[in-house]
Amino acid sequence: MSPVRTSFACAALASLLSAQTAPSPAAIWEPASPVLAKKAPGSPAYGLVLTTSLGKLLATSLAFDPGTHKPQARVYRIDGPAGWGPYRSGLERSLMFSPAMKRPADNNALHWSWYRDYFSFTPAEKGSAADEAGLDQSKYALTRIKHVDQSTFQWDVAALVYHITQSPAIVVQTIKLPLLFGPSERTYTIQNRRVTTLPAPDDADLVNAPPNLEAQKALASPEPWRELLKLRSQTATHAPLPGVLDGRKVWIVRLPTQPANDKQAGQPGALEFWKTDPGTGAFEDGLVEVYPEPPGGFGAGQSLRVSGVWYRLQALSLEPATGRLTRLALEPWKANVPALLAGRTLASELGSQPQLPLWESLEQTANDTLLEWKTLTFPGELEALDLKSAGALVVRIEKGMLALDLEVKGIRTRLDAATRATAEWKAQAELAAKEGRPAPATPAPSAESERLADLLDQRKAILMAVLGNAKQALASLRK
Numbered sequence: 001m002s003p004v005r006t007s008f009a010c011a012a013l014a015s016l017l018s019a020q021t022a023p024s025p026a027a028i029w030e031p032a033s034p035v036l037a038k039k040a041p042g043s044p045a046y047g048l049v050l051t052t053s054l055g056k057l058l059a060t061s062l063a064f065d066p067g068t069h070k071p072q073a074r075v076y077r078i079d080g081p082a083g084w085g086p087y088r089s090g091l092e093r094s095l096m097f098s099p100a101m102k103r104p105a106d107n108n109a110l111h112w113s114w115y116r117d118y119f120s121f122t123p124a125e126k127g128s129a130a131d132e133a134g135l136d137q138s139k140y141a142l143t144r145i146k147h148v149d150q151s152t153f154q155w156d157v158a159a160l161v162y163h164i165t166q167s168p169a170i171v172v173q174t175i176k177l178p179l180l181f182g183p184s185e186r187t188y189t190i191q192n193r194r195v196t197t198l199p200a201p202d203d204a205d206l207v208n209a210p211p212n213l214e215a216q217k218a219l220a221s222p223e224p225w226r227e228l229l230k231l232r233s234q235t236a237t238h239a240p241l242p243g244v245l246d247g248r249k250v251w252i253v254r255l256p257t258q259p260a261n262d263k264q265a266g267q268p269g270a271l272e273f274w275k276t277d278p279g280t281g282a283f284e285d286g287l288v289e290v291y292p293e294p295p296g297g298f299g300a301g302q303s304l305r306v307s308g309v310w311y312r313l314q315a316l317s318l319e320p321a322t323g324r325l326t327r328l329a330l331e332p333w334k335a336n337v338p339a340l341l342a343g344r345t346l347a348s349e350l351g352s353q354p355q356l357p358l359w360e361s362l363e364q365t366a367n368d369t370l371l372e373w374k375t376l377t378f379p380g381e382l383e384a385l386d387l388k389s390a391g392a393l394v395v396r397i398e399k400g401m402l403a404l405d406l407e408v409k410g411i412r413t414r415l416d417a418a419t420r421a422t423a424e425w426k427a428q429a430e431l432a433a434k435e436g437r438p439a440p441a442t443p444a445p446s447a448e449s450e451r452l453a454d455l456l457d458q459r460k461a462i463l464m465a466v467l468g469n470a471k472q473a474l475a476s477l478r479k
Contacts, residue, residue, distance in 0.1 A: 087167060
């Protein structure tokens with residue numbers, strides 16, 4: 001596939017770069033080399049390279065917010081020859097930020113020039129453009145760089161390196177920092193050399209990128225997201241699985257979980273349901289549902305909601321080598337009425353740590369199903385009961401109501417405790433702010449809600465009605 005490029009107007013960089021900033025190219029994007037993208041956590045093997053005035057960035061690990069369906073990506077700075085421009089000075093690998101020294105309290109301070117920020121560098125490569133221009137370290141005083149092309153680049157070494165490698169020529173202002181006498185300054189004009197052999201596409205490291213206004217503006221347009229979705233769909237791991245759900249064609253994509261490491265937070269996996277092939281890149285209207293993967297993974301018996309309809313997962317198979325989804329079997333969700341009569345709640349069907357909105361929705365669906373069963377099916381079943389089975393049914397429902405009662409009381413007790421903890425935290429935070437102390441840690445949000453307790457109270461009311469009918473049937477059988 002040929003690279004796709006789109007130009008974007010540069011954002012104003014006055015707040016990012018000090019002094020004057022040399023003209024920079026507009027932000028562009030193009031498919032990344034798979035060997036470079038594989039260096040990202042999780043080895044996604046796809047991505048877009050965003051080129052901005054501050055350097056090249058890799059956008060990868062595309063995911064969609066479960067609630068808003070908005071696209072999200074992880075962005076890394078491409079640090080190394082594969083992320084540089086076409087010119088070399090010989091300084092690229094030796095530049096470092098040299099922060100100002102802390103001025104001592106006594107009067108035996110060094111010259112004022114030691115107490116300012118600079119760029120430092122080791123001697124330029126022999127025969128390089130910087131070496132031939134005479135830029136070198138003095139034997140008797142440290143040489144530091146004040147600015148390049150009248151800019152300090154906000155002391156961002158990566159931005160400076162990228163600027164140098166984009167420029168046929170640069171003007172470097174240096175200062176020598178002596179121990180005894182005043183500083184001396186000198187200006188060097190370096191005629192950079194254009195590379196004749198392109199670097200290998202993976203000759204770079206990926207570093208967590210700071211916020212970049214130009215990259216954000218580039219990704220504010222839908223075009224790069226469409227291209228990123230196409231690229232993701234072409235990988236073995238994220239290949240869409242076509243299927244049929246309730247007579248409608250769907251495409252299902254599995255996103256594997258990316259575990260956390262010492263550099264960044266983890267990324268939960270998910271199942272995505274699409275009404276159009278995501279390989280076309282049409283994410284605005286094609287995405288139907290994003291179902292986050294529970295911490296314990298997807299397993300048979302779990303409940304999934306797609307387009308407002310609940311299903312039960314029968315089977316899920318993955319290709320061992322790639323983790324690609326090869327089979328997903330769903331059946332319409334049906335309530336286990338005997339379990340509901342015994343007071344069972346449905347959090348376990350969602351996997352460990354279920355999302356509260358999904359839990360509430362499933363309990364609501366169970367209540368609706370139980371209500372329909374009470375009205376349409378239960379009267380016929382009562383007629384078939386004998387004395388023993390009717391007695392067992394009454395005992396099961398009474399035990400279920402007791403279990404639900406304890407569950408509801410426990411939820412409300414925990415919610416009250418969470419409310420008190422939040423109020424106490426607010427008071428402590430206000431006091432800490434007045435005293436200039438750090439605020440205490442925010443209490444964890446509750447995993448339950450008043451609505452969930454209300455739904456279980458409704459189920460108790462339905463069970464009460466069922467119990468009344470069952471007791472009447474039992475009384476009749478005893479006559």
